[in-house]
Amino acid sequence: MEGTPAHRLYDAIKRVVGSYAFRVVVQGILTLWAVTTFTFVLIRQMPGNPIQIKIDQLMDQRQLSYDDALKSAAGLYDFDPDEPLIQQYVKYIGKLARGDLGKSILSAGTPVADQIRRYLPWTLFSVGSGLLISFTLGVLLGMSMAYWRGGLLDNTMTVVASIMYGVPDFVIALLLLLVAGVQLELFKVGDVLGGISQDVEAGFNVPYITSLVQHAGLPVLTYVWTTVGGWILTMKSSTISTLGEDYITVAKARGLPERRIVLAYVGRNAMLPLITRLAISIGFVVGGSVIIEFIFQYPGLGRLLYTAINGRDYTTMQGVFLVISAAVVVSNILADLVFGLLDPRVRVGGQK
Amino acid sequence: MKRYLQCLLIAALVLSLVGAAGLNKPAQAQEAPSGVWFGTWPYVLPPEHSFNAYVTNGGLETNLGVGFRSYVELPMAFYMWSTGEYLPLLAESWGFSDDNSYYWTKIREDATWSNGDPVTADDVLATYAIGRLMNWSDFAYIDRLEKVDEKTVNYIFLEGQGSLLAERFILKNYIRDAYTYGELATKAQELYDSGKTSEDPEWTELVDEINAFRPDELLASGPYTYTLDDVGDTYMTLHWHPNSIFSDSVNFGEIRIWAGETEATTPLVLSGEIAHATNVYPPSTLEAFAAAGINTVAIPRGYGPALLFQHDTWPWNITEVRQASALVIDREENAFLTNGLGATATQYMAGLADSMVPLWMTQEAIDQLDRYEFDPDRAAELLQSAGFERNADGKWADADGNVITAEFKFPAEFTDFSGMALNATEQLNEFGFDITARAIPWQQCADDIRNGDFELSVWSWSSQSPFPARQFYGPIQRFNYVGLTQGQKGMNFPMEFEWNGEMIDLDQMINDSSAGLDIEKQVEITSEVALIINQLMPFVPLNELISVEPFNTDLIDGLPDPDDPILQNPSSTDHFIIYSLLTGAFSPK
Numbered sequence: 044m045e046g047t048p049a050h051r052l053y054d055a056i057k058r059v060v061g062s063y064a065f066r067v068v069v070q071g072i073l074t075l076w077a078v079t080t081f082t083f084v085l086i087r088q089m090p091g092n093p094i095q096i097k098i099d100q101l102m103d104q105r106q107l108s109y110d111d112a113l114k115s116a117a118g119l120y121d122f123d124p125d126e127p128l129i130q131q132y133v134k135y136i137g138k139l140a141r142g143d144l145g146k147s148i149l150s151a152g153t154p155v156a157d158q159i160r161r162y163l164p165w166t167l168f169s170v171g172s173g174l175l176i177s178f179t180l181g182v183l184l185g186m187s188m189a190y191w192r193g194g195l196l197d198n199t200m201t202v203v204a205s206i207m208y209g210v211p212d213f214v215i216a217l218l219l220l221l222v223a224g225v226q227l228e229l230f231k232v233g234d235v236l237g238g239i240s241q242d243v244e245a246g247f248n249v250p251y252i253t254s255l256v257q258h259a260g261l262p263v264l265t266y267v268w269t270t271v272g273g274w275i276l277t278m279k280s281s282t283i284s285t286l287g288e289d290y291i292t293v294a295k296a297r298g299l300p301e302r303r304i305v306l307a308y309v310g311r312n313a314m315l316p317l318i319t320r321l322a323i324s325i326g327f328v329v330g331g332s333v334i335i336e337f338i339f340q341y342p343g344l345g346r347l348l349y350t351a352i353n354g355r356d357y358t359t360m361q362g363v364f365l366v367i368s369a370a371v372v373v374s375n376i377l378a379d380l381v382f383g384l385l386d387p388r389v390r391v392g393g394q395k
Numbered sequence: 396m397k398r399y400l401q402c403l404l405i406a407a408l409v410l411s412l413v414g415a416a417g418l419n420k421p422a423q424a425q426e427a428p429s430g431v432w433f434g435t436w437p438y439v440l441p442p443e444h445s446f447n448a449y450v451t452n453g454g455l456e457t458n459l460g461v462g463f464r465s466y467v468e469l470p471m472a473f474y475m476w477s478t479g480e481y482l483p484l485l486a487e488s489w490g491f492s493d494d495n496s497y498y499w500t501k502i503r504e505d506a507t508w509s510n511g512d513p514v515t516a517d518d519v520l521a522t523y524a525i526g527r528l529m530n531w532s533d534f535a536y537i538d539r540l541e542k543v544d545e546k547t548v549n550y551i552f553l554e555g556q557g558s559l560l561a562e563r564f565i566l567k568n569y570i571r572d573a574y575t576y577g578e579l580a581t582k583a584q585e586l587y588d589s590g591k592t593s594e595d596p597e598w599t600e601l602v603d604e605i606n607a608f609r610p611d612e613l614l615a616s617g618p619y620t621y622t623l624d625d626v627g628d629t630y631m632t633l634h635w636h637p638n639s640i641f642s643d644s645v646n647f648g649e650i651r652i653w654a655g656e657t658e659a660t661t662p663l664v665l666s667g668e669i670a671h672a673t674n675v676y677p678p679s680t681l682e683a684f685a686a687a688g689i690n691t692v693a694i695p696r697g698y699g700p701a702l703l704f705q706h707d708t709w710p711w712n713i714t715e716v717r718q719a720s721a722l723v724i725d726r727e728e729n730a731f732l733t734n735g736l737g738a739t740a741t742q743y744m745a746g747l748a749d750s751m752v753p754l755w756m757t758q759e760a761i762d763q764l765d766r767y768e769f770d771p772d773r774a775a776e777l778l779q780s781a782g783f784e785r786n787a788d789g790k791w792a793d794a795d796g797n798v799i800t801a802e803f804k805f806p807a808e809f810t811d812f813s814g815m816a817l818n819a820t821e822q823l824n825e826f827g828f829d830i831t832a833r834a835i836p837w838q839q840c841a842d843d844i845r846n847g848d849f850e851l852s853v854w855s856w857s858s859q860s861p862f863p864a865r866q867f868y869g870p871i872q873r874f875n876y877v878g879l880t881q882g883q884k885g886m887n888f889p890m891e892f893e894w895n896g897e898m899i900d901l902d903q904m905i906n907d908s909s910a911g912l913d914i915e916k917q918v919e920i921t922s923e924v925a926l927i928i929n930q931l932m933p934f935v936p937l938n939e940l941i942s943v944e945p946f947n948t949d950l951i952d953g954l955p956d957p958d959d960p961i962l963q964n965p966s967s968t969d970h971f972i973i974y975s976l977l978t979g980a981f982s983p984k
Contacts, residue, residue: 089836089838090835090836090838090839090842091836091838091839091841091842095838095841095842096838097451099838099841100451102873102878103855103858103869103873104859105532106858106860106865106868106869106872106873107532108872108878108879109845109878109879109880109883110880111530111532111535113880114530114593115529115530115531115532118528118529118530118593118599118602119450119451119452119529119606120606121603121606147443149443149452149453150439150442150443150445150450150452150453151450151452151453151603151606151607152606152607152608152609153442153443153453157442158442158443161440161441161442217658217662220662221661221662221665224662224666225662225665225666225687228666231666231668232662232663232665232666232668233629233630233653233663233666233668236628236629236653236654236655236659236663237627237628237629237630237654238628239627239628240627241625241627241629241630241632258628337655337658337659338658338659339659340628340629340654340655340659341628342440342628350439354452355838
């Protein structure tokens with residue numbers, strides 16, 4: 044039996060099934076399925092459904108009886124609220140298995156995939172840039188504050204970071220527009236709203252890129268403003284606890300250069316707790332920031348989600364939530380791998 | 396002589412060339428006006444954005460609202476609330492037939508679409524053929540349409556259904572073009588003629604086809620049109636074209652529509668980049684507008700918040716308790732806390748908007764109306780007459796010691812309704828009731844009211860229609876078993892009861908208040924319904940909302956004087972901006 048093709052195939056399957064990558068992928072798919080199922084049920088528990096919301100609108104605006112409004116509303120959407128939940132679920136999962144996210148209920152005929160393709164790049168650009176800037180600033184400042192603990196930078200930045208972390212993003216967004224735009228007239232409000240100027244031709248050219256940066260400026264600034272404090276404080280406390288480790292003392296006793304201690308010993312180890320948080324944040328980049336996008340009229344996924352939730356557009360909501368979940372799952376898998384690279388103990392543990 | 400002839404020929408040639416060039420030169424009326432109108436509306440972006448004029452999400456209704464849409468698709472006429480008259484837009488004449496069996500409209504001879512084609516009766520027929528398929532309310536009145544000539548259409552009424560309500564539907568509908576919708580309209584008409592109904596699969600399939608229809612271009616009968624390239628993230632632009640009957644009268648070459656709602660438009664209004672906005676701004680923002688020197692114009696919204704009772708539940712089924720509730724809420728205070736300057740206390744308490752009372756009620760009936768002036772003493776007397784007394788805690792209780800207590804559900808997202816509910820709760824408690832306010836999502840609140848799962852709640856009364864039946868509709872039909880579906884009881888206010896010694900059907904009386912064309916009879920029925928509502932207080936119409944809209948006179952000239960009758964028109968389909976812009980009353984600074 045040993046050495047036969049069947050046995051070799053069995054061994055190969057066993058090796059694949061037993062591999063870490065396979066486990067991670069299966070785990071990821073199961074997580075996605077669970078989240079998809081959970082959100083499918085959850086959004087249908089929200090009060091109202093697309094038809095009901097339309098009925099209310101028709102009754103208020105056109106003074107129809109409930110039954111007349113129902114007849115009108117039912118004709119507008121390809122959605123039957125009375126269809127059993129399990130039937131709706133089977134249809135949804137069936138389509139999903141074929142890679143079809145379905146069509147928007149509210150905007151009949153518009154595929155959800157098209158909607159996501161339209162809005163996602165804007166969110167990736169703005170929130171992604173914001174996260175990158177925020178994380179880099181937070182790590183550098185947090186580490187410096189811990190290293191020169193008790194100094195002017197530490198004392199000042201601890202207070203500043205706490206304040207920045209505590210102010211909600213929509214307050215910052217409105218303040219930026221109202222104070223910087225309206226009161227101080229630093230810019231024309233209309234020039235910074237949206238994703239791009241209408242008179243600029245799309246493409247890899249200077250006016251387009253300038254306009255892109257100009258319009259993303261305030262959303263990115265708002266995002267950085269409201270998140271950098273968290274990174275700073277986390278990095279600071281992580282660095283402080285790393286500085287107290289025995290291996291730092293040993294490294295210093297061995298007379299290693301300060302630069303090497305800071306980068307290879309302190310920085311690398313202090314960043315470990317931030318990696319998981321960063322991974323989750325990267326996942327949520329996809330979801331955008333609903334309020335920020337809403338206030339700045341930024342054409343990101345958050346704006347789409349806001350409209351979809353208000354109108355109970357189940358298929359669009361499901362599509363957006365699925366993309367967010369997938370991003371979180373994938374970024375967590377990546378975090379696991381990066382974590383292993385940064386901390387050899389994880390790899391050793393994994394091999395055991 | 397030869398040289399003279401040569402010169403003459405050259406001169407003639409030059410003149411003819413100049414003349415020929417002149418032929419190609421646009422005439423004065425074909426040059427776009429230079430001004431730009433800056434408005435705001437929460438349109439959606441492509442790919443959801445479409446030119447479909449029938450879908451209610453993503454189509455013209457979503458993207459242009461009723462205001463901007465009139466600049467693209469003209470309705471037949473514009474209604475003036477102060478006089479009850481229609482002013483011509485697309486139609487040049489209209490009216491009921493002598494025997495009231497049909498209504499007719501005649502489109503202006505010179506009306507054309509943006510592509511130069513004339514607007515004809517065929518466009519009207521196409522509009523309604525699809526409208527029937529989409530279950531338009533018009534067909535509760537209209538049996539069929541008949542083309543009389545190229546410009547004239549007769550709307551044949553269902554037996555006895557000719558009425559002012561039907562007229563309003565006909566004159567307010569936006570007319571779509573047969574060039575775009577003709578094929579679908581033909582299918583729809585054939586389907587209807589074959590006897591199919593909405594229960595048949597063919598009907599549903601065609602509805603789906605219409606919903607999924609994405610026209611490539613937008614033909615406009617109004618003076619503006621746009622393409623999908625004009626739809627940006629921040630604003631969309633409507634461009635003037637020369638072929639509309641209003642192209643010569645408008646003074647703006649472009650209409651820029653900023654995207655977004657109150658939060659997004661507030662900074663734009665403050666920075667002077669919006670000429671006019673219809674968003675609901677809170678009192679503090681309105682103060683900021685005033686401080687920034689931005690004018691506002693106040694017009695009725697046409698509706699307001701009412702206190703709703705659950706008539707199945709003690710003690711709200713007792714008339715005296717409801718009347719007492721109306722007496723102990725200071726409506727001036729309540730209006731201010733509902734929406735600051737954006738609300739006004741109800742005066743007549745008749746279930747009709749105050750401005751409509753003198754038009755639709757007899758003076759004798761108006762004199763009989765109880766105004767329910769704030770009077771806690773009178774309220775106390777009423778409660779005592781119904782067997783209630785204050786207990787040791789100062790709370791009102793019946794003979795068995797049951798305190799008047801209730802939960803007041805209100806929609807958390809609607810700041811005006813929330814303000815009304817919280818203040819009403821406070822005032823009722825001050826008088827000695829035991830009310831607990833509870834904020835819930837608006838969809839849940841609407842659901843709970845429909846299902847009768849509430850004790851006290853708040854929703855709109857009156858409406859943006861100038862006719863009594865529509866004004867009485869909310870909430871006594873809207874949220875009562877008569878207007879709901881099976882199993883939903885709503886407020887559960889009994890609509891059939893004895894009144895002045897005879898059985899009446901209040902639901903039927905409300906419907907009759909705008910039925911037919913006998914205005915005197917309508918006034919008589921309206922007066923009676925109003926008196927019944929006034930005396931029984933099935934709900935308390937606490938205040939009417941006012942739309943306080945920024946109007947930047949640094950950008951635009953032509954704001955009407957405060958006493959101009961056109962400002963009596965409420966916001967929405969009869970908004971004064973629509974008519975004023977089309978007829979050239981506004982111009983850029």
